[in-house]
Amino acid sequence: MVFPSRRKQGSVRRVSQAARKDGIAVAGYDRLRAWRGSRKARQAALFIWTGAAALGLIAFGMGCRGRSDGGQPLRRTAVLVTIDTWRRDATGFLGDVAPSPTPFIDELASKGRVFSDAVAPVPLTAPSHLSMLTCRWPWQFGLRNNGDVPALGNSPTLAAILKEHGWRTAAFVSASVLDHRFGFGEGFEHYDDLFADARGIGVQAIPERTGDVTVEAALEWARRFTKPGERLFIWLHLFDPHFPYHSHGRPAPDARSAYEAEVRFADGQVKRFYEGLEQLGRDPKEAVWMILADHGEGLGDHGEQTHGFLLHGATTRIPMLIVGTGGHGRSDTLASTVDVTPTLLSALGIAPPQCDGRNLLAPAPDGGRGIPMETVYGARSFGLSEVVGLRTKSWLWEASPADHLWNLAEDPAETTDVAARYSEVVAELRSLREEFALPSKSSQEPIDAELQARLRSLGYLGTAGTATASGSGDARTFVREDEPRFARIMKAEAEGNLDLAEREVRSFLDRYPSAAEVWLEAGFIAVQRGRLYLAEVRFSRAGQLVPGDPRPWLNLGNVRFQARRFADAESAYRRALSNDPQEPLALFNLALVLEQQAKRAEAASTWRRFLALHPSRPEAARARARLARLAGRDS
Template sequence: MTAASVQTSDPPQRARLDLPAFGLRAGLAAGLLMLGLGLATPGRFDVLAHPLLRVLFFLFPLAWYGFIGLVLGVAAAGLARLLERFAGAARWPRPALAAALLVASLGYVGSIWQRALPKTDSGRIWMLAACALLTVAVLAVPLARRPPGSRRLLWGGSLVIALGLGLTAYWIGSARSIVHGAAPQPPADSADKPNLVLITWDTVRADMLPLYGGAGLESPQLERLASQGVVFDQMLAVAPITGPAHASLLTGVMPPTHGLRSNGDTTMSAGVPTLAQALRANGYDTAAFVAAFPVRGQFGFARGFRVYDDRLGGEGIADRMVDFQPIDPYTVAKLQKLLLRAADSDRMEAAIEGARVLERAQEYLAQAQAPFFLWLHFYDAHGPHDPAPPYLAKAEALAAGARPQPVDPARSATNMLGQRAEIMELDAYLGQVLAALDACDPGLQRTAVLLIADHGECFGEGGYVNTHAPSLYEATQRIPAVLRLPDGSGGGRRVADLASQIDVTPTFLELAGLKAMPGVQGVSLLPAARGSGPLAQRPLFARGMYMEAMLQRMQEGEHKYGLRDAEWKFLQGAEDPGWTRLFRLSEGEDADQSAQHPEVAARMRAALAQMLEDMPRSEDTSRALSDSEWKSLAELGYADGQEEEQP
C-alpha cells in the first residue's frame, strides 16, 4: 500500500461545554420557576390592569434571570479558559463551573420558594408544576458535551433578554400614566344620575371641629356644607391608619374581608369589587386625586378609576419601579435600588400638599362630563405638622379657648396647635372644591358630596402621644362625616345612629340608582339622612361595630380588635386575647371597667369572637417593601408603627 492510501483519523474529541449558553439555560430555568411562583401567588397577575404589565409579567423573570445567567456564564467561560491555559486543567473546569452555576441559580430560587410557597393558592399549584416541568426540559441536556443548537439558544435567549429588559426600561422610564381608558359615553338616563364626590381628610378627629363641639379653629366652609347637609355624630373608623380605612370606604367591607390591613405591606384582594368599578360599569366617569403613599394605586385603590392620579414626585423612574413588582419582589427591590441610584434619586416623596391635589381636581372638573365619581384625598393634617404661617398665626390667636386640650401637653401641645392650623387650611381647600363643583353644576342640584375622615389622632389619650396606628380610642375612631345630598335636601339634620365607613359604598350606590354589590357589609345612610327612618341592621354587626389596629410593623402586643356599640367599647389583644379593656363611653376611656361590669365584658367578648369567626376573610395579601417604600413610610411615621413624637 502506498503512503497516500493510508488514512489516519484523530480520536473523537468531546465538544467543550458552552458555558455562556449553559449559564443562559440555567438563568431561563430560574426565570421559569419564578414565573410559576408568581402565577401561583394570588394578587400578582390578577391585579395587573395595564396590558404591558401583563406582558412583562411573563417576560421579565425570563429576561432578568436569563441575563444574570448569561453574564455569569460568560464570566465562567473566561475563568475556564484561564484554568485550561495556565493550570493545565483540560477536563474538569467547565463541568465544575456549570454545576456551580446550576446550584447557585436553583439555590437562590429555592430560598425564595421557601418564603413564598405558604402564600400560594393551592388551586393554582398546577401552574407552578407546569413551569417546573418546563424547567426540567430546559435543563435536560447533557452537561458533558456542547448542546446542539447552542448558537440558536444564545440568539433566542438574547432576544428574550433584550425584549424583556427593554420593555421594562421603557415602562420604568416613561412618565406615569394616570389615565386608564377613554371617558365613557354618558348613559341614556344620565340626567337621573347625580355626580358623586368623596372628600377624605386624613387624620382628623371629630371632637377637634367646632361642628362637633371643638374650639380653637375656624371651619366656615365645613359648617356651610353641614348647613346644607347631614351631620353624622357617631361615624366610626374601621381602623386607625390610612390604607385600611380608605379601602373600607371604597369597598363597603371590613379590613379582614378586603385584605388591606396595614399600610404599604398589604394590598386589597383582587376578588373584592370596588365602588369605582361598579360606578364605571354603569356609565360614570371615575377619577381620583390622592395625596399620600398609603393610598397609591399599586395597593388596589386604582381599580375602577379611569383617572387615578397618585403622583407624589419623582415622576419617572421612582414612580414606575414601585409599580413594577409582578413576580419576585426580592429581586425587583434590588433592581429598583440600582436604578434609583443610577438616576440619582433614591427616595419618593411620601405625600404632597393639598394645593396640588386641588389644582389637579380643578383641571379635571373644568372638563368633566356628568355623571362622575370624584375622590379627593387631603393629607395636610397628618404629621409631621408644618402648617402655613398664616394658619398657624390664626391657631395661636384662638389657642386660649381651645378644646379638647392635649392629655400630654408637654409632648403634644405643639402638635395639636399645628394640626388645628392645618385643619383650617383644609377648610379653605374645601371651599375651593365646592366652588369648582358649583361651576360644573350650579347650586349642586345634581351633585352629592360626602366629607369624611379616615381616622383621628391621639395627643396623649391612652398613653399614645402624637400617633394613631396602635389606638382604638375615640380620639382615632370617632370621625367627622357630613353628607350633602343633591339640591341640599335635609340640610341641618344630625344623625345619632352608629355609622361606619363601610356604609359609604352602599350609600353612593343607592344615590346612583344601583344595588349594593354582593358581599357588601355596610348599609345605606340615606334613610337616616333623609329622615325617613333609622339605619338598617347590618347582619354581621348587629351587636356593635368592628374595628382593628393591625399595622404589621407595630411592636408585638400592640395589635388589637375592638367592638363598639352606642354605650360600650370592648378591646382585646390580637396576640394576647387575655388583654382586654372595657369602657363605658359616657364615662370616658381612662379606666378599665371590666371588673365592675363582668357581664358586659363577657357579652362583648363573645360577640367579638363570633364576629371574627363569621366575617369573610381574603387570602393573604402581604407584599414586600422596597427601600424607597420603607423611606416613604418612615417619613410618614409608619416605619415602626409609631409617629415621631415632637415636643
C-alpha cells in the first residue's frame, strides 16, 4: 500500500512496521497550495481621486489586440520559463538586491523588454499557470486552487495553437501541482512531469525535482528528439524558490537569505538551459524567450510568511520580461499572466485568440485596466473566508472578508490601509470586481450523525473560536495570529515530538473546526502515534469538509487497509478515484486490496490501468511484478 501525505502539498511520509508488512511503499504527494508570496516594490502612476469617473480604471472586455503580420524575422525557438514563487524584488533588473540573485536573467533583461508592473490573478501555482497557457482567468475553467481539474473544453491553449502551426511542443515541470492529470499537458507533444522524490516535510512541502534535474531532462529530450532546423516551443518550470528553502551551501542566517539562494540557483539553471540550447544548434538570434513568475512570496510582508492567503503585492506582483522581439527597455503598463499567450503568439507572427489577455508588444489601449484577483486557499484548507480583490494601476483592493485598500500612487509599499478614507473607491472597485465573480458554492457536506457522535466522543465539535464552519474567518487575522501556530504543529511533527504536535493540533481544531487541511494533518499525526481509530475519524472529517478532494479518502483507505478491513478500504479508494480517476496511489492501493480479497481479475485489471496511466512512476516495477504473478496463478 502506498501511503501519501496530502494531495496538494506533498512529502514522503514515514509508515509503521505494520504498514510495511502490508507492502506500503513510502511515497506521496500533496497538491493543496500553490503557495505564498513576493515582496513589495511598487511603481504606480499618480492618481488623483475626483469621483468614480476618474478612477482611471478599467476598460474591461477588451480582447487580445495582437494579429499576425508579415516580415517578422525567422523564429525557430520559443521558450517560456516560469520560476515558481519568485518575488519581484528578488531580481537585479527590478529589485534593490545587491549582489543580484539573478545575474543571468538581468543580462537577458538588458536585451529585452521588461514589464515592471505585472500581476498574478491568483497567488497559487496551478491557477496562475493556467492563466498563462489559456489567456483566460483560471476560475472560468473551475480551477481556483491547486489540485482542481480545469474543464478546458475546446478552449485553445498556447501549446495547442503552436502545434497547429507546425511547432514541436514540450514541457518540463518541476512540481506535482502541474501534473498532466490537471490539464496542463493539453497541446504538448511531450509533457515531462516525473517526480522521483519529495523533499521537505509537512503541508508546506510539495513533491518536486530541483531545477538542475528538470533542465537536464529538457536538454536530453531536445538532444535526442529534435533537430536544430525544427520550430520548437519548450515550457520550462522551475520550482526551487518555493518553500522549503535550501541555501545550496551558501550562508543563510534567515529565511530571506535562504530564499534568495534558491532564486540564485534557479537563475543559474536558466543560464544552463540557454547555453545548452545554443550548444544544440539553436541560435539565440532566432529565439524568443519569455520569463516570469507565477506568484511571489510573503517573507513576512503583511504578516504572511509564504503565500496563498492574501492578495498583497508581495505575493501577486511578479517579474516578467520577453527577449528576442527586437524591442527593449521597460514598460510600466499594467500586465498580467493572462497576457503570456497573446504576447508570445504575436512575437511569433501568429494571431492570438480572443481572450482576457492582450499583446503586451502592441501599444496599450486607451483607458485603464483592472486585474481581478482571488484566492480560496484559506477557505478550502482552514475554513476562512474566500478572498477577492482588484488591482488597477493606482489602487489595490482586497476583501478578506473585511475591505482593505492601498493607494499605490502614494504608498507603493502598501503600508497604510485607506479603505475607511476612500469608501467610494472601495465601492467602485468592488462593483468592477463583481463582473468577474463566480457564484459561491459550499464544498462542505453536513456531518452525518454517526461521525458527529464519534467526533464528540474524541473531544471534537466543542466550542469554535473566531472562525466558524460557515467559512467566515478573517484571512488577515489568521495570517497574523494562527499561521504561526500551524507552523508549530508542522515543526513538532517534523522533529518527532508527536505529543506536542497532538496537543497543538487539537487546540488548533478547537479554534478552526472547518480547517480541512488541519484535520488531514491531524490524521497523519494519529497514524504516526499508532492511533488508527483516531486517524480514521480525522480523515473522515476531512472528507466531509472537502468531499471532492481525493486525499482524505485515499488516506482513509490506507488506515482501513492497515486495520485489515479490506472491503472498507476498497470503498474508500473507490471514492478517491471517483474524485480523480487517475490518482496513482489510490489505483495502486486499490489493486493491492483487491488481491487481499482474492478478486484477482479485478486486481489484474486495476494493475493494467495503473501501468497504462503511470508507466514511469517508482511503483511501476512492483505493479508489473504483481501483475505477472497474478497471470502466473491464473495460468
